[in-house]
Each structure stands twice: as C-alpha cells, then as structure tokens.
Amino acid sequence: MDALTLLLAMPLAGGLTLGALGHRRVAQDINALFSLATLLAAAALTARVMGEGPFEAWGEWFFVDALNVFLVTLTAFVGFTTALFSRPYMRVECDHGKMTPGRMRLYHSMYQLFTGMMLVALTTNNLGILWVAMEAATLTTVLLVSVYRTAASLEAAWKYFILCGVGIAQALFGTILIYLAAERSIGGSDALLWTHLSTAKALLDPQVLTLAFVFLLIGYGTKVGLVPVHNWLPDAHAEGPTPISAVLSGLLLNVALYAVLRVKVLADGALQNGLPGHMMVGFGLLTVLAAAFFLMRQKDVKRMFAYSSIEHMGLMTFAFGMGGAVANFAGLLHMTVHALIKSAIFFAVGHAAQKAGSQAMEDIRGLLKLSPTVGWGLMLGSLAILGMPPFGVFASEFLILTSAMQSLPWATPVLLVALGVAFAAIFSRVQAMVFGDTELRPLAHPPALLPVFIHLGLGLMLGLYIPPFQTAWYRQAAAMLGG
C-alpha cells in the first residue's frame, strides 16, 4: 500500500477499532499507536513528495503538493503527541469521575475520526469533498465538546454546531458558485477538481469568483475563528477536554485556513486585482486587534489561550493576505510554530487545571512550587507564543512585521499595539499562575511532559535554525500561493 492510502486508512481503522473495542485500559495505548502509524505514513508521504514533487493519486481524487504535505505532517505529528498527552490526562479525568467508559469510547473513536477527516480535507483534490470533510470534522468533535455534559459544555457544543454549521453552509454556497463558474470552461464532474481549476483559473468569471470568495472566506473563516464570526471558538476550547482544545487550536484552525488559501489561489487567478488579498488583510487585522483586547478580559485560562489562538490566526490571515514570497513564507512558518507551541501550552494548562481543580486563573497559583516542569512548560510556552526570541514565533512575527512595513506601512502600528496588549495580558496572568505560594494538589498519575517539551524544543529550533529541506518546502508552498 502506498503512503497516502495508509495515511487515510489508519485514522479510519483506528476510529472503527476503538469504537468496536469499547473502553479498556489499553484503549489509550491503541489510540496512541494508531496516531503513531498515521505519523509514520505522513513521514513516508513527505519523503515521496520531497523526492518526486507534487502528484495526484487514486485517479485525480487526491492531490499532494508542498503546501498540503507540510500540513499533513504537522497534523499527524500534533495528533500523535496529543494522543500521548491524553493518556495521563484522561486517566485523571476518569478518576475524577468526569469520564465514564462510554464517554471514553466515544472520545477515542472520535479522536481518530477527527484526525482522519482533517487529513482527507487536506489531501483531497475536490473542493466539494473538502467541504464535506470540513463539516465531518466539526461533527466528530461536537459531541466531544459536550462530553462532560455540564450546562456550560452543552452550550458551547450547541454554539459550535450551529455557528460552524451556518458558517460552513455559506462555504457550500461559495463552492456551488465556483462550480457554476467552472462548469462551462472545464465541464462535468471535473469542475470541482482543484488541479483543473488551478490550470483554468484565468478563464473563470471574475464576478462569480468575487462572490464565491466572499462566501468561502466568511464560511471557512468561521472555522478559522476570524472576528466577527469567532464566537464559538473560545467556548468550544474552554469547555471541551483539554486534548481536544489542543487539536482544535493547533490543527483544525490550520485546516480551515488551508481551505481559504486554496480558494484564494483560484480567486487571485481569476480576478487579477488583489481583492481576495485585501479582504484577508482586513479580516486579519480586525481579528488580531479584537482578539488582543478580548484577551485582557478573560478569567478562564483555556479561554484566554483560545483568544490567543484567534489572534494568531488573524495574524496568519493577514500575512497570507499581503501575499508575496516573504509574507507567505512567514505565514507558513507561523502556522507551524503556532500549532506546536499552542498545543504545548494547552498540555501544560490541562495538567495545571487538573491540579487546581478549576480552570479559573485565580485558582491556579504557584505552579513552580508544586511541579516545576509543568510551571516551566507553561512559562516558556507563554513566552514563546508571545513572540519572545529565540522561539520560532519571534522569527515569523518579525518577518510578518517587516513585510507589512514594506507593503502596508499603516498596518504595522496596529499590529504592534495588538501584540503589545496581548503580551501584557497574557504575561501578567501567567506570572501569577506560575510563581508564588501554592494550594494545588499533586495528581495520581504523572503528567505527560514529553510532548510539552518536544513541542517547545521544536519551536525553539525553528526560531534558530530551519532545516534546509523545510525551507525548500515553505518556499515551494509560498510560490504556489503567489500574491
């Protein structure tokens, strides 16, 4: 079997196996094993794309190039480390009586299916299937957000379902419009294949594509978490189990942004006036600014970092909106480091919240005294996400700011203000949580610290040194995105 088939088959097989098996002690290990197998398949796929260049598979159903293979690897990697983190975390949740065997079964099987759906969305060549997979990814996580069955989690899941459902319905309308525009020039069932659309993009009707892009940007933008359609995001992140917060924040948002990027390439080709880019710049800036100010008002630690995710997604949208080799490169780098570091933060936050028995920041105090590693993980992760050198976020934010100074000078002060506000908000809170005296209690199971520090280590490495193959990767993807 080739790597792509394995990559897509592993999570699906995992989901079915874990669903059929029910909850046992080994279920957590099986979950991690399936994620590891997915990661290995992703690595093999990457090696193939690096060697042979982009290719289509299964007829023209799937398409792999530099842009999606990099996200595939990232998704599989974070999926695997999150599965590792979830072992001790969910064991504690079971001990606390928050998870029953039935819920654990749902959790594990949906975790695998969720990964699978994201991988389908990333590798499919068909814009219609991309939509179906995005919706399916929402459906697999919606019951996980409400898995604790508290009033707040039900509310969060309902909002998540309805808002994302409405958003993604807009995206479907956009997809239909693209199909309408392409039906004449390409014809038949090939008219939704991205490779065909991309070759014929100059022939697509600009008026239809403008409207289609507006719908697709708002639609998938809902899932990216762009302001003003971000309302579901903080709730879903705060009320679901922490491993789910980590994969939602680190992965799902990226996949949604990827969908926007794919259609932006088409719209750019058809319109030739840079309008898609301007729209993304506008939404991106608004998102960064609004999220920074919302950050200051948060009391719940997971909610705060959810807003930080919104802020960073805005920054990426802004970067890709500017376009050009440097900004696209920076956007891709930012996608990578944000996924790594934000999930590391959620891992640390998850353990901290379990020790405190609460997610309210005022209840979490003196982490360093009780467990220095979790404390340092949270501290370093926060510094990294706030753009402190030498972490990777610094490098990508620096690149985004310098290219903004060149192409959109007026936007630079806005970005700087937003980043400053976010820094003040997060740093002061994290400081209070990490230092000082403690009333926290130790946990029955040792925390999974390896994923936290692997992620932070990779984030650090990307700030100091990006391996040549990865640079080549980003360059190819950035060139494909154009500007």
Added chain:
Amino acid sequence: MNAHALLGQSINLCAVTLLVLAFAMIAQRRILTLIHLFTLQGLALVVATVLVAHLTGDHHLYFSAAITLVLKVVLIPILLHRVIDRLHVRWDVETLFNIPTTMLIGIVLVVFAFQLADPIASLSASIARGTLGIALACVLLSFLMMIVRAKAVPQVIGFLSMENGLFFAATAATSGMPMIVELGIAFDVLVGILILGVFMFQIREQFDSLDIRHLERLKDD
C-alpha cells in the same frame, strides 16, 4: 406554449413555492406545523430536481432527487416527529415577537439576494437561471429564522431549511454537484441531525427546557 417552456415555468413555480414556504416558516408558531412546512419544502425540492433532471436529461439528478426524497421528506421528518414526541413538545406554541417586522426584514433580504444573484444568473447555463436569486433568498430567510427563534427545534429546522436552499441552488443554477459530493453532503446532514437529536435530549435533561435562552451563560465579562 410548448412542453419545454411549460417545464421551465414549473421549475419556477417550485422555486416560488420554496420561497413562500420559507416565509411561512418564519411566521409559524406551532412546532408541529413547522415540521409539516419543512416536509413540504423538501417535497417541492424533490419535484424541482426531477423537473430539472427531465429537462436537462442529466440522469444523476434523478438519484439526487431520490436522496432528497428519502432524507428530507421521509427520514428527517420522522426523526423530528419522534424527537418532539419523546420530548413532549408536540403541541408547543412558541411566542414570537414582532412577526411583521421579521417579515419586513425578510422582504429586504429577498431583494438583496436578487440584487446579488442578478449578474451571475445571466451566466448560468441552466434553464432555470432566475432561480439562483430565489435559492439565495431561501438561504438568507432560513438564516433569519435561526436568529429570531429561541427554541432548539425551530432553530434546527431553520438549519435544515437552509440546507434545502443550498441544495436548490446547486440543482437549479448548475446542473447538480458531482454525485460523490452530493452523497457526502447528504451523509453530513444525516449525521448532523442525529447529533442534534442527541443534543436536544441532553439540553432538556440539563435545563428541563428546550429554550436556547438558557444557552447564553458563556459570555466574556
């Protein structure tokens, strides 16, 4: 009038039926009647799809008409009926504020949708080109319904009715999406409605009511 033109006119008639039903749903206070209206809307969609299929000779459209029939006229209404029976909300009447204002907003939305769709409609290769505006209007009206409703079941029906509008757009403006995509969408809708059903029971269990206003606790303060 020849047969071809007659069929074209019938499609327009179906389109108008969809739109009128969308308006009727906004103004309807009884949950049971709302489900009947939704079933009717699904039926109008099936008829429209069959007509387009007959007119264009696209055989796969017959399949999508069959999927719609099974899903939106049979399965989902049955599920909804079972949900309202088990939750004992069959005879519930919702108090709606300001139906006239909502209707006026609805009319503005329809005008807006026609404006938006007008330049595109002329491009459409399909026979029923004027229908894209109606489809978009149905989507926006369902959206409006979701905003103004405070109970879970009507909100879900609004959501499903939005899906109807989108489906109609795909059938009327293009000649239907590729088969595999349609199957995927149908599957997502079915799973979605099952999950929403589960949710309604969970919400009921938690709050002893299906009022969405209970779900406004999470705010940024």
